[in-house]
Amino acid sequence: MTDLTDAISGEKSQIEQFAEREYRYGFVSDIEADVVPRGLNEDIIRLISSKKDEPEWLLEWRLQAYRAWTTMTMPEWQMFHLDPIDFQDMIYYAAPKTKPKLESMDEVDPEMREMFDKLGISLAEQKRLSGVAVDAVVDSASVATTFRKQLAEVGVIFCSFSAAVRDHPDLVRRYLGSVVPFRDNFFSALNSAVFSDGSFCFIPKGVKCPMELSTYFRMNQADTGQFERTLIVAEEGASVSYLEGCTAPKRDNNQLHAAVVEILALDGADVKYSTVQNWYPGDAQGKGGIHNFVTKRGKAMENAKISWTQVETGSAITWKYPSVILQGDNSVGEFYSVALTTHYQVADTGTKMTHIGKNTSSTIVSKGIATHVAQNVYRGLVKVLRSAEGARNFTQCDSLLIGDSCGAHTLPYIEVKNSSAQVEHEAYTSKIGEDQLFYCRQRGISEEDAVSMIVHGFCRDVFKELPMEYVVEARNLLNMKLEGSIG
Amino acid sequence: MTALLEIEGLTASVEGKQILRGLDLELPVGEVHAIMGPNGAGKSTLANVLAGRDGYEVAGSVRLAGADLLEMSPEERAIAGVFLAFQYPVEIPGVGNSYFLRTALNAIRKARGETPLDAIDFMAYTKARMALVEMDPSFLGRSVNEGFSGGERKRNEILQMAILEPRLAILDETDSGLDIDALRIVAQGANSLRRDDRSMLVITHHQRLLDELVPDVVHVLAEGRIVKSGGPELAVALEESGYGILELEGSR
Numbered sequence: 135m136t137d138l139t140d141a142i143s144g145e146k147s148q149i150e151q152f153a154e155r156e157y158r159y160g161f162v163s164d165i166e167a168d169v170v171p172r173g174l175n176e177d178i179i180r181l182i183s184s185k186k187d188e189p190e191w192l193l194e195w196r197l198q199a200y201r202a203w204t205t206m207t208m209p210e211w212q213m214f215h216l217d218p219i220d221f222q223d224m225i226y227y228a229a230p231k232t233k234p235k236l237e238s239m240d241e242v243d244p245e246m247r248e249m250f251d252k253l254g255i256s257l258a259e260q261k262r263l264s265g266v267a268v269d270a271v272v273d274s275a276s277v278a279t280t281f282r283k284q285l286a287e288v289g290v291i292f293c294s295f296s297a298a299v300r301d302h303p304d305l306v307r308r309y310l311g312s313v314v315p316f317r318d319n320f321f322s323a324l325n326s327a328v329f330s331d332g333s334f335c336f337i338p339k340g341v342k343c344p345m346e347l348s349t350y351f352r353m354n355q356a357d358t359g360q361f362e363r364t365l366i367v368a369e370e371g372a373s374v375s376y377l378e379g380c381t382a383p384k385r386d387n388n389q390l391h392a393a394v395v396e397i398l399a400l401d402g403a404d405v406k407y408s409t410v411q412n413w414y415p416g417d418a419q420g421k422g423g424i425h426n427f428v429t430k431r432g433k434a435m436e437n438a439k440i441s442w443t444q445v446e447t448g449s450a451i452t453w454k455y456p457s458v459i460l461q462g463d464n465s466v467g468e469f470y471s472v473a474l475t476t477h478y479q480v481a482d483t484g485t486k487m488t489h490i491g492k493n494t495s496s497t498i499v500s501k502g503i504a505t506h507v508a509q510n511v512y513r514g515l516v517k518v519l520r521s522a523e524g525a526r527n528f529t530q531c532d533s534l535l536i537g538d539s540c541g542a543h544t545l546p547y548i549e550v551k552n553s554s555a556q557v558e559h560e561a562y563t564s565k566i567g568e569d570q571l572f573y574c575r576q577r578g579i580s581e582e583d584a585v586s587m588i589v590h591g592f593c594r595d596v597f598k599e600l601p602m603e604y605v606v607e608a609r610n611l612l613n614m615k616l617e618g619s620i621g
Numbered sequence: 622m623t624a625l626l627e628i629e630g631l632t633a634s635v636e637g638k639q640i641l642r643g644l645d646l647e648l649p650v651g652e653v654h655a656i657m658g659p660n661g662a663g664k665s666t667l668a669n670v671l672a673g674r675d676g677y678e679v680a681g682s683v684r685l686a687g688a689d690l691l692e693m694s695p696e697e698r699a700i701a702g703v704f705l706a707f708q709y710p711v712e713i714p715g716v717g718n719s720y721f722l723r724t725a726l727n728a729i730r731k732a733r734g735e736t737p738l739d740a741i742d743f744m745a746y747t748k749a750r751m752a753l754v755e756m757d758p759s760f761l762g763r764s765v766n767e768g769f770s771g772g773e774r775k776r777n778e779i780l781q782m783a784i785l786e787p788r789l790a791i792l793d794e795t796d797s798g799l800d801i802d803a804l805r806i807v808a809q810g811a812n813s814l815r816r817d818d819r820s821m822l823v824i825t826h827h828q829r830l831l832d833e834l835v836p837d838v839v840h841v842l843a844e845g846r847i848v849k850s851g852g853p854e855l856a857v858a859l860e861e862s863g864y865g866i867l868e869l870e871g872s873r
């Protein structure tokens with residue numbers, strides 16, 4: 135009896151032994167930054183707005199959002215403990231001091247370019263080969279958008295949010311907040327009040343965007359929150375595939391990332407949004423790490439399709455529900471998610487599919503993986519309104535546990551007001567099987583390779599939704615995080 | 622006649638329950654030995670212990686070509702040439718069968734100092750071996766054992782044995798759950814993998830497998846040890862009279 139217990143605890147310490155794979159993106163770059171004073175009030179918002187030369191209407195919108203926010207309280211239904219956040223002890227704007235208004239990549243600050251090189255983001259020529267246009271947001275400001283010219287030739291606008299406010303104010307004014315109103319929730323109100331930059335993307339009628347669009351977010355400055363805003367509008371029959379990646383330096387305290395992403399897919403449009411999230415997760419004792427509290431929502435009009443794919447491996451806490459409002463008839467919403475949590479990480483993620491139009495359909499595939507003492511929650515809502523004749527949903531959410539101390543929770547909510555709707559739900563939780571591991575090892579495959587193989591197999595249905603260029607990246611990221619999650 | 626596998630005084634227990642109680646067995650190079658015995662006697666336990674499965678408290682000695690097998694991890698044993706065809710092969714969802722097999726083969730080839738096979742070479746390497754167990758190539762594209770019928774899983778085990786070319790193959794009831802045709806295919810497939818430099822330990826309850834894969838020696842495992850050994854005729858006698866005859870002979 136004791137021997138067996140020993141064998142098991144011996145196993146665990148072996149698991150722990152492997153554990154220390156350093157966070158590779160934890161460096162801090164020495165880039166001079168222009169920061170506003172700590173704290174939040176109307177003057178700070180005015181200051182942010184004036185630093186960005188914003189039009190009066192936008193300042194007004196921010197102030198309204200701020201006033202709404204002051205009447206709201208933090209949500210408390212989440213499945214994790216959250217220390218109170220002191221919103222007055224945060225810096226709401228930090229922009230790299232070098233001028234963000236750059237025309238060519240060659241003008242980017244060398245320090246900054248070096249940082250991007252470390253991140254493995256080549257803003258320069260390499261990307262031309264892979265045909266990916268990149269916008270990079272460091273702390274609050276967007277520093278470079280590649281390929282703007284080529285995209286402009288087909289009428290695609292892809293630029294930083296600030297540039298969009300400057301160059302396309304009518305478009306921004308028309309669509310900002312149309313999918314996620316500032317009143318939507320506590321963090322969307324906060325974001326609307328203080329958002330600093332982000333990406334704007336507009337695909338005109340009938341245009342298939344000729345390349346992948348991609349934004350990289352990087353938090354560099356200490357004590358800053360990052361509040362970026364992404365707005366994607368695909369007009370009738372347009373299509374685009376968009377990817378977002380993120381990293382942050384290691385810091386001992388928690389940093390808040392409260393972004394808003396809005397997608398509007400007009401009739402017949404097709405938008406695919408993929409995220410590879412690798413914010414700093416904190417150390418193995420649970421100290422530090424990003425609080426990733428993001429509101430992401432798309433609205434799909436007639437025959438339109440919006441597809442979210444996310445690979446979430448970073449952040450101390452990931453708390454987000456990329457959602458689709460299936461407004462138009464025959465519209466389609468998809469959510470494919472892999473969330474891997476290790477050590478003290480928490481992921482409380484899922485989606486919300488709201489069926490309004492007739493014959494709308496949604497698919498949800500969620501794969502949660504937890505190791506060490508991490509917690510992984512799938513929370514999803516499928517809501518079929520009375521109007522949604524013939525709506526269909528398929529949900530599959532599976533959890534894989536590695537070791538005995540981690541947890542997985544599945545919280546599916548279903549509200550159906552139309553009897554013709556078909557809603558299907560499947561959920562499994564499994565422990566990474568001793569049987570599976572032994573089977574692989576008996577065939578000569580090392581334990582680490584076996585774990586990686588089993589996890590990748592588990593995630594396959596999600597990975598196949600990622601754009602080809604990013605599958606390798608996502609796989610490597612997963613391997614890096616898994617290295618050390620089991621003995 | 623050198624021994625490939627030498628087991629002496631092997632004991633194994635799980636959660637304080639003793640299953641193997643001092644088992645001795647010698648398997649010479651190139652021979653096929655059958656192991657028969659009542660349900661619960663410890664046959665699968667023996668197979669698992671030889672393959673290095675965790676969770677057993679093991680004592681005694683096991684040598685493979687002179688090397689201490691009990692010291693090695695499961696993957697080291699596999700690389701040393703130990704192959705176990707499982708009684709209950711598991712599913713690994715989302716992992717392609719061919720990817721799995723190629724990874725396994727390349728892990729073993731690498732350890733032997735051979736070059737790894739790429740996907741194309743692997744296909745060529747595998748094709749003939751699939752024919753051996755009359756498996757349709759479409760199985761390569763599916764996930765490991767996922768949705769395979771019981772019989773298909775067993776064939777897949779023999780296929781893996783053909784691919785990995787072990788020097789010690791342990792077949793744990795590879796014949797159970799097979800229909801008549803599948804049994805013949807699996808038995809002939811296994812028999813065709815007989816080599817002068819390969820030994821097999823064949824755990825079975827049925828004579829029929831042994832009609833094709835004729836053993837050099839038949840052992841009876843009961844209550845955690847080998848209680849009787851004999852030629853192929855012992856299997857025939859057991860099939861006719863059951864394990865009751867052992868008690869009559871007072872072989873304990």
Ligand SMILES: Nc1ncnc2c1ncn2[C@@H]1O[C@H](COP(=O)(O)OP(=O)(O)OP(=O)(O)O)[C@@H](O)[C@H]1O
Pocket residue numbers: 635636638640658659660661662663664665666667
């Ligand atoms: N992990 C375990 N925990 C508890 N008991 C076990 C465990 N593994 C095996 N046993 C017990 O050990 C005994 C031997 O099991 P084993 O599977 O080796 O038998 P077997 O000879 O292969 O039987 P069968 O012919 O039915 O396959 C059985 O009584 C079984 O219940």
Ligand SMILES: [Mg+2]
Pocket residue numbers: 664665666708793794
């Ligand atoms: Mg058995």
